[in-house]
Amino acid sequence: MQTKERALNVPSITLTTAAVQVFQGDIYLDALSFRNGSAAGTIYLRNVRNSLAEVSSTDYDFSLGPGDAIGFDIATDGVSIRGPWRAVGSATVTLEILPAWNKDKRF
Numbered sequence: 001m002q003t004k005e006r007a008l009n010v011p012s013i014t015l016t017t018a019a020v021q022v023f024q025g026d027i028y029l030d031a032l033s034f035r036n037g038s039a040a041g042t043i044y045l046r047n048v049r050n051s052l053a054e055v056s057s058t059d060y061d062f063s064l065g066p067g068d069a070i071g072f073d074i075a076t077d078g079v080s081i082r083g084p085w086r087a088v089g090s091a092t093v094t095l096e097i098l099p100a101w102n103k104d105k106r107f
Helices: none
Strands: 012-015 020-023 029-036 043-047 062-064 069-073 085-089 093-101
Touching (some): 012 020, 062 069
16 A cells, blocks of 8 residues: 655745744644754754843754754643744754644634
8 A cells, every 4th residue: 555645835944144033923823843954053043032132052042953853832831932933043054833723713
């Protein structure tokens, strides 16, 4: 029996060494995952709800090496996962973002 795999179209952002806002959720966000989709380089993430200081390679909330991922959900991590989130790369890197919305509330 053969199975056909579908590629998941995950939103992604190319980051450089300049910090940018990468995500802002709303009241319907239930879970959120970030992944470093690059083969080299590090991504530094900051949830602006937790700290107003600009994200940098020396001042960040979370770091993701090549292929690393991190996930959050409302039940465990609270509403602060909605962000806003800012990120910066140690070089040119790809940040993949996978939000999960509560379909019962969304539509």
